[in-house]
C-alpha cells in the first residue's frame with residue numbers, strides 16, 4: 001500500500017476495506033459526544049454489540065431451568081467449553097482437540113509449566129526474552145523456585161544488543177544453542193508487549209527441539225493479531241488471553257494449546273480437576289483421575305458461562321473472517337500509523353520520536369518519546385485519543401483491524417501535528 005497523509009486517501013482506503021462493516025459492531029467510548037480514537041485494543045478490546053444478547057441467553061436459561069440448564073439450556077453448560085474449540089483453533093492454527101478455553105492466562109501458564117517444565121539433572125534452565133511481561137517473569141520465578149532453583153541461575157533472559165530495542169532472531173537462536181545441555185524450556189511471548197516485536201515462533205521452536213528442550217509461548221498480544229500456526233510450527237504449548245485483540249471483556253477467559261503429541265499422553269504430570277476428567281465418568285464421582293482426550297484434559301473447573309458467553313460473541317466474528325485478512329489489514333493500518341507519525345515529526349519540531357517496533361510485527365506500534373513524552377501523551381488524551389503510556393517513556397498504540405479505520409489514523413496525525 002502506498003500511503004498519503006490526506007483525508008481523501010484515508011477515506012478511499014476505508015471504502016475499499018473488506019472488513020469495514022465490523023466497525024459498527026462495536027461500542028466506542030465517547031469524548032465530547034464523538035467516538036474516541038481507540039488505539040488500546042492491545043490492552044482491552046472494545047465491546048462487541050452482540051455481547052449483551054449472548055449473556056442474556058444464558059441468564060434466561062438460568063432463570064428458566066436452574067440446574068437443568070446444564071443439559072436442557074440453549075447451549076447446555078455441561079458441554080459449554082466444547083462450543084469454542086473449532087473457533088479458537090482457527091485463530092491460533094491448531095486442531096480443535098489441541099485447544100481449550102478456560103481460566104485466565106497466568107493460571108493457564110502455570111498449568112502448562114506443571115506439565116512442560118520438568119527439570120532433570122543438568123537440564124533445568126528456562127530461556128525467555130528479557131523484559132517479558134511481569135506476570136510471566138513472576139510465573140517463571142515461582143516455577144523455578146518450586147523446583148528448588150534460584151532465578152538468576154535457572155532463568156536466562158535474552159536481551160537486545162546495546163543500543164537496540166528488539167531482539168534479533170539469530171541472537172535468540174544462539175542463546176538456545178549455547179545452552180544446549182542445560183535448557184529445559186524456551187518460553188517466549190508471541191508478540192513482545194512493550195516493543196510490539198513479533199517473534200519467529202517457528203524458528204525458536206525448531207531450535208529448542210534440536211537442543212532437546214520444549215517450547216511454549218504466551219500469545220496475549222499475538223492471538224487475534226498474527227496469523228498463527230501452532231500445530232504446524234510444532235509448538236509444545238501456548239496460552240493467551242481473550243480480552244485484548246479478541247474483544248472478550250475485562251478479565252475474560254483465556255485459551256490454552258497443547259500439541260496433540262502431548263495432548264494424547266495421559267501420563268504427563270498435570271494438576272487435575274473434575275472438568276479435565278474423562279467426560280463419560282465425570283459424574284460417577286470415583287477416585288482416580290483419567291484425563292479427557294486433548295487439551296480439555298487440562299481443565300480444572302466447570303466453564304464460567306457468563307464470561308465465556310462474551311467470548312462466544314467475539315469468536316462469532318472471528319468465524320466470519322480469515323486471520324490472513326485481519327492480519328494484513330492490521331499491518332496496513334500500522335504502516336499508515338508509522339507513516340503519519342513520521343510525517344508529523346517532520347513538520348512539528350516539538351515531536352521527537354523513535355519507533356521501536358520492528359517490521360516483524362502485528363498491529364501494535366511502540367514509540368519512544370523525547371523529554372516531553374508525557375506532555376504529548378496527555379495532550380493526545382485531552383483530544384480524544386486513547387493510547388497507552390508505559391514507563392519510562394513509551395507510547396503504545398494498536399490500530400485494530402476489526403474496528404479502527406484509516407480515517408482514525410489520519411485524524412490522529414492531524415492532532416499530532418497540532419501539538
Ligand SMILES: Cc1ncc(COP(=O)(O)O)c(C=O)c1O
Pocket residue numbers: 104105106107133135136189193218220221241254
Ligand atoms: C503478555 C502478557 N502476559 C500475561 C498477562 C496477564 O494476563 P492475566 O491477567 O489474564 O493472567 C498479560 C496481561 O496483560 C500480558 O500482556
